[in-house]
Amino acid sequence: MERQKTKLISNQPYDETLDVNDSEEVASLYTPTPRQTVFRNTSRQQLKEMANTNSDEFVEDTKQRKKDQPTSPQGGSENNEEEDDDDDDDDDDDDSDETESDEEEEGEPSSALEGAYDPADYDHLRVTAEIKELFQYITRYTPQTIELDHKLKPFIPDFIPAVGDIDAFLKVPRPDGKSDGLGLLVLDEPCAKQSDPTVLSLWLSENSKQHNITEVKVKSIENPEKNPKAIDNWIESISELHRSKPPATVHYTRHMPDIDTLMQEWPAEFEELLGKVNLPTADINCGLAEYIDIICGILDIPVYKNRIQSLHVLFTLYSEFKNSQHFKALAEGQMSNTPSALHTATAEPDTLTLE
Amino acid sequence: MKPAVWGETAVNSTEKKRKNKTKKTPRLEDYLSQRDYLGALTLLEFQRNGGVVEDNADLWVGYCAFHLGDHKRAMEEYKSLAARPDCPADVWVYLGCSLFFLGLYKEAEEVAFKGPKSQLQNRLLFHLAHKFSDEKKLMGFHQNLEDVTEDQLSLASIHYMRSHYQEAIEIYKRILLQDRELLALNVYVALCYYKLDYYDVSQEVLAVYLQSIPDSTIALNLKACNHFRLYNGKAAEAELKNLIDISSSSFEFAKELIRHNLVVFRGGDGALQVLPPLIDVIPEARLNLVIYYLRQDDVQEAYNLIKDLEPTTPQEYILKGVVNAALGQEIGSRDHLKIAQQFFQLVGGSASECDTIPGRQCMASCFFLLKQFEDVLIYLNSVKSYFYTDDTFNFNYAQAKASLGNYKEAEEVFLLIHSDKIKNDYVYLSWLARCYIMNQKARLAWELYLKMETSSESFSLLQLIANDCYKMGQFYYAAKAFDVLERLDPNPEYWEGKRGACVGIFQLILAGREPRESLKEVLPMLRITGNPQVEYIIRITKKWAKDNRVAL
Numbered sequence: 001m002e003r004q005k006t007k008l009i010s011n012q013p014y015d016e017t018l019d020v021n022d023s024e025e026v027a028s029l030y031t032p033t034p035r036q037t038v039f040r041n042t043s044r045q046q047l048k049e050m051a052n053t054n055s056d057e058f059v060e061d062t063k064q065r066k067k068d069q070p071t072s073p074q075g076g077s078e079n080n081e082e083e084d085d086d087d088d089d090d091d092d093d094d095d096s097d098e099t100e101s102d103e104e105e106e107g108e109p110s111s112a113l114e115g116a117y118d119p120a121d122y123d124h125l126r127v128t129a130e131i132k133e134l135f136q137y138i139t140r141y142t143p144q145t146i147e148l149d150h151k152l153k154p155f156i157p158d159f160i161p162a163v164g165d166i167d168a169f170l171k172v173p174r175p176d177g178k179s180d181g182l183g184l185l186v187l188d189e190p191c192a193k194q195s196d197p198t199v200l201s202l203w204l205s206e207n208s209k210q211h212n213i214t215e216v217k218v219k220s221i222e223n224p225e226k227n228p229k230a231i232d233n234w235i236e237s238i239s240e241l242h243r244s245k246p247p248a249t250v251h252y253t254r255h256m257p258d259i260d261t262l263m264q265e266w267p268a269e270f271e272e273l274l275g276k277v278n279l280p281t282a283d284i285n286c287g288l289a290e291y292i293d294i295i296c297g298i299l300d301i302p303v304y305k306n307r308i309q310s311l312h313v314l315f316t317l318y319s320e321f322k323n324s325q326h327f328k329a330l331a332e333g334q335m336s337n338t339p340s341a342l343h344t345a346t347a348e349p350d351t352l353t354l355e
Numbered sequence: 356m357k358p359a360v361w362g363e364t365a366v367n368s369t370e371k372k373r374k375n376k377t378k379k380t381p382r383l384e385d386y387l388s389q390r391d392y393l394g395a396l397t398l399l400e401f402q403r404n405g406g407v408v409e410d411n412a413d414l415w416v417g418y419c420a421f422h423l424g425d426h427k428r429a430m431e432e433y434k435s436l437a438a439r440p441d442c443p444a445d446v447w448v449y450l451g452c453s454l455f456f457l458g459l460y461k462e463a464e465e466v467a468f469k470g471p472k473s474q475l476q477n478r479l480l481f482h483l484a485h486k487f488s489d490e491k492k493l494m495g496f497h498q499n500l501e502d503v504t505e506d507q508l509s510l511a512s513i514h515y516m517r518s519h520y521q522e523a524i525e526i527y528k529r530i531l532l533q534d535r536e537l538l539a540l541n542v543y544v545a546l547c548y549y550k551l552d553y554y555d556v557s558q559e560v561l562a563v564y565l566q567s568i569p570d571s572t573i574a575l576n577l578k579a580c581n582h583f584r585l586y587n588g589k590a591a592e593a594e595l596k597n598l599i600d601i602s603s604s605s606f607e608f609a610k611e612l613i614r615h616n617l618v619v620f621r622g623g624d625g626a627l628q629v630l631p632p633l634i635d636v637i638p639e640a641r642l643n644l645v646i647y648y649l650r651q652d653d654v655q656e657a658y659n660l661i662k663d664l665e666p667t668t669p670q671e672y673i674l675k676g677v678v679n680a681a682l683g684q685e686i687g688s689r690d691h692l693k694i695a696q697q698f699f700q701l702v703g704g705s706a707s708e709c710d711t712i713p714g715r716q717c718m719a720s721c722f723f724l725l726k727q728f729e730d731v732l733i734y735l736n737s738v739k740s741y742f743y744t745d746d747t748f749n750f751n752y753a754q755a756k757a758s759l760g761n762y763k764e765a766e767e768v769f770l771l772i773h774s775d776k777i778k779n780d781y782v783y784l785s786w787l788a789r790c791y792i793m794n795q796k797a798r799l800a801w802e803l804y805l806k807m808e809t810s811s812e813s814f815s816l817l818q819l820i821a822n823d824c825y826k827m828g829q830f831y832y833a834a835k836a837f838d839v840l841e842r843l844d845p846n847p848e849y850w851e852g853k854r855g856a857c858v859g860i861f862q863l864i865l866a867g868r869e870p871r872e873s874l875k876e877v878l879p880m881l882r883i884t885g886n887p888q889v890e891y892i893i894r895i896t897k898k899w900a901k902d903n904r905v906a907l
Contacts, residue, residue: 113760115795117828117859125865134895135862141855143825143833146818148789150754151684151782152723153747154677154695155716156649159619160670161580161591162612162639164573166516166523166546167539169509170456170479172421172429172449174387175414182422184504184537186390189609190423192570192602195386195394204381204401233603 199237206241254304256313259320262300383409392423417449424608426456437466444469448476455479458635460486474501478509485513504530504537511543518668518707520547538564542574549577552711554584570601572609579616588620595620611636615643623647645674652776654681672702673713680720696724703734712738723751728758746774750783757786762793781812785819792823797832800824804836814843821852830859831873838880850884854892857881861896871905878907 119139127135167183174180182188265271280294289307296303296310299317303310321327386395396419399412409415413436420428430453436446447470454463464483470476481496493513500506507526514523524547527540541563548557558581565574575598583591595616615637618629626647633640641660648657657678666672676698683691702708703718719734735752742748749771757765769787777783784807788800800820807813821836834856841849857877863869874896881889900907 113793113826115793115828116826122862122866125862127865130895131861131865131899134858134892137858137892138830138855138862141825141851143822143852144818146822148785148819149782150723150726150758151750151780152680152720153750153777154649154680154720155713155747155751156677157646157670157673157713159623159643159646160639161583161616161619162637163546163549163577163580164609164612166512166543167508168478168482168512169505170452170475170482172418172452173475175411175418180387183508184539186568187539187542187564187571187573188422189390189571189573190392190606191390192572192598192606193391194423194603194606195391195397196603197393197397197400200394200397201401204398 196233196237199234199241202238203241252309252313253306254302254309256302256309257300259313259317262313262317263320383415387419390422392419395419396423414443414446417446417453421449421453426453429453430457444471445473445475446470448473448479451476451479455482474503474506478506481509482513485516508540508543515543515547515550518550520551523547538567542571542577545574545577549581549584552584554581557581558585570598572598572602576609576612576616579620583620588622592617592620615640619643623650642670642674645678649677649681654678654685658682666698669702669705669708669713672698673717676702676717676720680724692724696721699724712741719751723755726758728755731755732759744771746772746777750777753790754782754786757790760793762790766790766794781815784812785816788816788819789823792820792827792829792832795827795829797824797827797829801832801835814840817843821849821856825852825856825859828859828863830856830863831869834860834877834880838883841884850886853880853884854886854888858892861899865899871903874900874905875907 117138119135122135167188169183171182171188266274279298280291282291284291284294286294292307292311292314293303296307296314299314301310301313301317381394381398383395383398386392386398396416399409399416399419402408403412413432417429417432417436420426420432430450433446433450433453436442437450447466451463451467451470452475454460454466460483463479467476467479467483477496477499481493481500484490484492484496497510500510507530511523511526514520514526524544527544527547531537531540531544541560545557545561545564548554548560558578561574561578561581565571565578568574575594579591579594579598582594595613599613611633614629615633618624618626619639623643623646626644630640630644630647634644635641641664645657645661648654648660661675661678664671664675666675676695678695679691679698680695682688683693683695699717699721703714703716703721705714708714708717715734715738719731722728722730722734731751732755735748735755739748739752742752749768753765753768753772756762756768766787769783769790772778772783784803788803791797791800791803797820800823804813804816804820807816817836817840821833821840824830824833824836834853837849837853837856840846841853857880860869860873860877864871864874878893878896881893897907899905
């Protein structure tokens with residue numbers, strides 16, 4: 001024991017390093033690694049180093065603890081000297097062994113670290129005993145095993161397109177009981193080209209001559225600047241609708257006076273006469289052709305071989321008078337001496353609201 | 356003079372066809388056969404106003420609105436019909452169908468029972484039971500299904516909604532074998548194959564339908580989705596553009612679907628404008644918004660959107676897993692991580708997903724959370740060819756490799772990562788530093804430290820460098836790291852580390868593995884510490900230097 005003590009004194013610096021309490025406190029501040037184990041390792045390692053027991057247990061343990069833990073025995077004489085001490089501490093040692101191996105299973109990979117420091121690699125160095133002793137400082141510090149955190153970066157799936165539902169056959173059948181084949185022969189979906197309700201209802205009323213649609217729903221287009229297609233479509237449909245109406249002007253094969261001329265006032269004497277005599281009615285004793293000739297004559301409409309064109313002028317004239325606001329007012333008895341605007345536009349306005 | 360003939364000028368080409376046929380007044384049938392329901396409705400309205408009324412005009416209006424997809428209008432029409440004393444009893448079921456498509460399932464069930472027993476009523480109740488997840492009722496109505504085409508197709512759609520695509524395909528194919536004319540069934544089969552990730556097969560079957568009906572909205576949209584999966588968003592968008600070009604502006608059907616998919620095909624462009632209003636209209640909208648938030652790193656928003664969602668599809672399970680994993684790691688919640696791990700396991704272990712890429716990713720994520728990195732690698736290796744340039748994948752992959760001690764490959768993979776966000780993450784820095792050191796490149800690890808701002812993380816990195824370098828016998832950088840550590844915190848342990856590392860450098864110099872000049876840096880580092888051992892070490896090294904003529 002005396003000899004050991006002597007030896008221990010020379011090792012005092014190392015003993016200092018094993019001031020477990022102190023280090024533990026500091027350690028817990030920085031890493032979650034079980035530092036206690038590390039220090040037990042250190043102490044045990046010292047014991048191992050000093051122990052000259054090449055038992056099976058020792059060899060196994062060395063493997064387990066990988067090369068990074070310096071395990072090579074030191075000078076034989078030293079170890080011999082401290083054999084007793086070793087025995088005393090063996091019990092504690094077993095405990096720490098268990099702790100260590102547990103930790104290793106869950107922590108570090110068990111494969112040996114390639115390229116780790118091995119003091120044995122430097123045993124061949126021919127140095128003075130003094131330097132050799134100095135080298136022991138290297139193995140006196142056991143590097144901590146620092147556990148690193150893992151972070152799973154979860155894979156973010158691709159965006160998911162929607163394909164819609166599959167037909168569940170919860171569908172209303174035709175009221176007349178006929179089969180419509182929807183969902184069977186064709187998908188139960190409206191066709192992409194739907195009629196424009198506004199255009200269609202204008203068209204229907206034009207077609208049926210029922211100008212009875214009091215309210216034509218006119219839709220508005222949001223963001224017209226982004227939707228030129230919708231506007232173009234509207235303009236095209238409406239102009240087609242107008243084209244489908246009878247043209248406002250008809251090209252006559254022979255010269256016809258224009259309507260404005262025909263609408264001019266009659267000479268005063270003639271007007272006076274009309275106050276006393278009625279124009280000939282259809283009851284007059286003649287054929288239709290003659291009657292047309294008479295009326296056209298009175299109205300200054302020339303009649304050529306074909307009376308159709310003359311009749312067209314006649315009815316155009318009639319329609320102009322009928323639709324004229326001015327003459328409507330006259331007919332209602334509100335006399336006006338200034339028949340300036342005899343001709344008024346009659347086309348029914350189609351309105352398109354673009355907001 | 357020739358006044359214009361009615362039949363030759365028409366509002367548009369489809370109407371032209373109709374008018375040529377009918378000369379004067381268009382018939383309802385013409386619109387119906389074209390599936391121009393807006394036209395049909397307009398005509399019905401016009402007739403109502405004009406006093407000429409079709410038989411059952413109100414029922415026709417309901418029918419047209421329903422098939423136009425305007426279920427609200429259909430519902431209103433049927434509601435007012437049902438209020439009349441002379442109303443046919445079937446109207447209740449029609450009303451139920453309209454309510455069903457409006458998502459008003461409770462109301463739908465209520466009115467459905469008011470109608471007489473019929474196949475349609477049974478199908479409606481069958482689907483309602485599915486919506487209510489009432490297995491018992493579902494089985495009951497299932498047994499009432501008859502061996503007629505409509506009932507069988509309705510059953511197939513339930514299979515589809517329950518992700519039993521093979522069963523659905525079997526029914527469709529069986530019916531198609533009996534009657535090749537039922538072209539629409541091809542689209543249903545194509546939808547199933549799409550869901551099974553057989554996009555090219557889906558395209559093939561779909562082509563049969565598109566050949567005869569090239570302007571079908573549903574089919575063209577599916578085609579676009581197939582293109583998205585097979586090629587990319589650009590190809591898909593081009594396909595969708597075709598559809599937009601041919602549809603008239605009054606065409607509302609599937610407009611929301613198209614808007615939704617445009618966001619998807621454009622990689623999330625406009626997600627915040629388009630998706631929120633669609634959340635309860637298109638089921639994918641919510642999921643896509645979650646994906647959008649995840650991509651923006653807004654984990655909390657993503658979580659808020661998905662936390663109340665009861666997952667039913669693999670996609671929903673995956674997304675719930677992903678969000679929980681992200682949130683759990685962000686706020687350090689074990690509960691969320693546990694949920695994430697369970698969802699991942701559920702999807703990755705399921706028969707339908709175990710061999711898909713997302714399924715493999717799920718399994719890998721599950722094992723990653725369990726820190727079973729050998730298993731992580733098995734799954735990641737099986738899909739790595741799809742993710743060579745994927746930062747997320749590489750980050751996880753490299754960590755798994757490093758955890759198993761495969762530092763060489765781990766280093767390579769870490770260095771493939773481009774994302775600055777990842778590269779500034781301490782997890783990345785610390786693992787890369789460890790890889791460098793284990794691969795004997797301590798200098799690179801030291802440079803990582805030098806680039807860091809001073810923080811608790813840089814302190815941790817120093818500890819890592821100090822100890823790992825020591826372990827690997829790279830004493831020069833171990834000494835430097837311990838030196839800084841000791842100055843920041845005069846802990847005796849750092850002195851021990853520095854002392855050992857300094858002696859280690861000396862040993863390396865003696866072994867010729869370290870330039871002798873390094874000794875010049877060793878002495879000042881030692882002197883900083885006021886420890887009596889310093890003199891002892893310096894004395895011996897100086898003596899050696901003198902003997903070996905090394906200038907200090």
